[in-house]
Amino acid sequence: MRVAFVSMLTTHHEETPATRRTRRTIRFLQNNGHEVAVLCAQWWGGDVPEFEHEEITYRRVTEEPSARGFASKLPFALRKVGADVIHAANRPPGQVAAAKTAGRFLRTPVVVDWWDDTGHTRSGYRRAAKRADLVVAPSQTVKTQVREYGASESDIEVVPECIDTSLVDEVDTDERAQLVYARRLDEHANVESFLLSLAELRDRDWSAAVVGDGPERERAERTARDLRIDDRVTFLGALSDADLVSVLKGAHVFVQTAEREPCARNLLWALACGCISVVEYQVGSSAHELVEGRERGSLATSPQEIAERIAAAGAFDHWTVDESFNEYDCENVLGRYVDCYERVVDGYGLF
Template identity: 45%
Template sequence: MQVAVVAPETTPLADADDRAVARVERTARSLAARGHDVTVYCTGWWSDRLDYTETRERDGVTYRAVTVSPATTSYHARIPALLATARPDAVHAIDDPSAVLAARTGATLARSPLVVDWFGEGPPEDPLVGPALRVADRVVAPSELVRTRVRERGVPEDRARIVPEAIDFERVRAVEPVADPPDVVAATRLDADANLESVLLGLAELRDRDWSATVIGDGPERAAYEQQAADLSIDDRVTFAGDLPRGERLAHYRAAHVFCQTARDEVFAIELLWALACGCVGVVEYQADSAAHELVERRTRGFRVSTPEEIEGAIVEAGEFPEWTIDEDLAAFDEDAVAGRWLDIYRAAGAPEEAETAPEPAEHPEPVE
């Protein structure tokens, strides 16, 4: 299948914490790994004035420069003609309202379905959000929380779908657990929404038991949380490990028995998913603006709680479960399996079951500033 991805910013231009960009690029790589022809229409981050090429290959994906530097108006103006020329089997757009509307015009000219990946972080204050959502043939959300928000914007139920975040399950299998395992682990950005105090208060009630905990992550509230641990007289048993790379996080998750998730604002709890795949028992404090509880609903090795006291009880009860270092049931979230769900959505939106050979593209106009 020939897939055109409309994403104005890709790495390394995008913010390192932009999970929507990371998700769309991971999807592109996964589709390419399955043998599909994927082109990302983006700003040319590789521009070299002395030796310029309009495309760049990376991880099996073709990156096509629509402009050679960030230029929003030019980018949106050029997308329709580029898509009309390429005639992809499906157009996949990131959650940028103006880019979605430009992609809609191009997809219509190319007679291709438009699928919008609406990751849903941040308040949807842009007045173009509603129109952008409603013009898509399918809107894909990472969780039921975001899908509900999409439907509240006027997207019919039959056009709103869920495709979760993906993980590399082979990487989970390959990582060795840390030698000195913590009993409890939590991982989040340590800001005002982390709500780590719930975990610390729950752990403090277990002073008479033998346990250790590791907190992974960094942020502006780290010092405050470290002070709270000291005030609760548990700082000798809680290690603040900082912002660890993925491999080290997985080593901690595979060694730990319980993962606590308490953040107030989370459109998809990706660290919780990694931890569950590593065999952790999930303890999730319900938050109105978090989708984390969706990952433990109907799971035996998972608890949904509402208070620090319930976190305490869940940690104790989790001790009755056997210690695992992997949960094979979570292989359904592997990158390849999730890529298959995207293909199903493209086809449901109107992409062909068996893609025909694409025509030779016409010469592209030169990118502009």
């Protein structure tokens, strides 16, 4: 199958959960015999309209990232690709409308991979949701969000984030921290809840690590100092998946407090590494979906409750792997995209 990926921004423009999700999907498809072309804003040097990097073919739609310019030129670019299916990221939403316009003339269905709805108008996202032939969401929380924009229940499929579970077996255990928080430290990180819960436990013996970097790191470090727990909390910065897994295998408890999380991939890693996982419930986060109904996971609504759940985790044995999360291995998850493509292609054949 030939798939045209529409994503104005790629990991070469910015490393985000959404662009990394797209890159993982592209590599899976290529490794399984599918042809892929990525239509994006140019990120490489020179006046070259097409560029191959790590066996992925990128095609220039615009020289610079510009939502309006990208949307206006996209139909012409798609006409040259000759794809069986168009896979479009939902941000910016204007590229979805442009992809659907092109798809209508080319008789090519459009699958929209929906990550989040920040940074653009609700009307733009409403048009994107309604114009897709199928929307792929990373969680039930995001699926509900897409339905609120007007997409029908039957036109939304949940394909969660995935992990390479072989890493859990391969990497060594790093026992530097018993309690771990991991996420990019931005305005939605809410790492303060984790630190406040640790302060509630200052009379107990523990060591903690915060994994991740970002604009809120300095404030988080200051909070740890103000709470007088900085001598027991290590800020490790951003880590590779392998290094994160190593730390998680040595940890006993993972705490998730972020206010916004379409799919909590770091929590997924922690669960696969056998961590007792405590999730602070947040309206804008899907993290609770991964722990509900699981013995080694629980929900909390405040730093005090998080502290109570951490203390209670001492009753559980330490694990370094939980094989029940093998279902989230990328080889198992990413094949669902192919099922989605085949579904919409078959649907087009009915008319």
